[in-house]
Amino acid sequence: MQDMTWEREYRNPLLVTKSEEPQKDTLRFLKWLKKEQNVILENLSVLDLGCGTGRNSNYIAGLGNNVTGFEVSTTALDLARTRGRGLSVSYQHQNIGAAYPLADNSIDLILDVTSSNSLNEKEREAYLSETARVLKPGGYFFVKTLCKDGDQNAKNLIKKNPGPEADTYINQDMGLVERVFTEKNFRELYSKDFQILRLEKKTSYTRFKNQSYKRNFWLAYLKKNI
């Protein structure tokens, strides 16, 4: 687990955001849930994996849902708890690549907003089996993660600063190992327990040290097999 790397990042943020605004792709997913799947976003049990400072958890709790946020950085958790005061949200210091202290089939909706791409392969196995275990049959799972297809920057990074496992590189700014996924990888990993209702590639530009980096992400709308 790269917990110290994340903790250092939250103490002195270079790339991570401390914004309180919910993440835009997450809002779009919630809108889709409501409009296309007729899901009423109230009284749901929601699990936010790698919740950071709680921008998505607190927003969803504010709509009247019960949210659990798992996070490894204590600095991020402190901020999330302060901002979430008065809301039905429980922030826990918990590795998302290990056993979850939650009952089988107890969660309606899981979010993984660019969190699991810093897990190693062993942790990813635990993450996939634990998300499948705790999500209710027919429950929804939103995943935003790093995409390899068509991302020249990712390919250059893998060549220049390779990480210890396939399709990983060391993000030199943070000292973080990150994994990128081809569409084939993604489908293979998630289709065992989840139906992939939508898989969309999105290009974003990140500014860092006066340079603009083009990165591709997967936006995946999943539903647990019934």
Ligand SMILES: C[S@@+](CC[C@H](N)C(=O)[O-])C[C@H]1O[C@@H](n2cnc3c(N)ncnc32)[C@H](O)[C@@H]1O
């Ligand atoms: C790019 S940030 C995104 C944060 C949040 N999901 C958001 O959208 O604001 C990734 C988050 O995942 C957390 N994280 C990374 N690996 C983790 C792990 N193994 N267990 C729990 N949290 C983890 C990091 O500390 C960080 O807060």
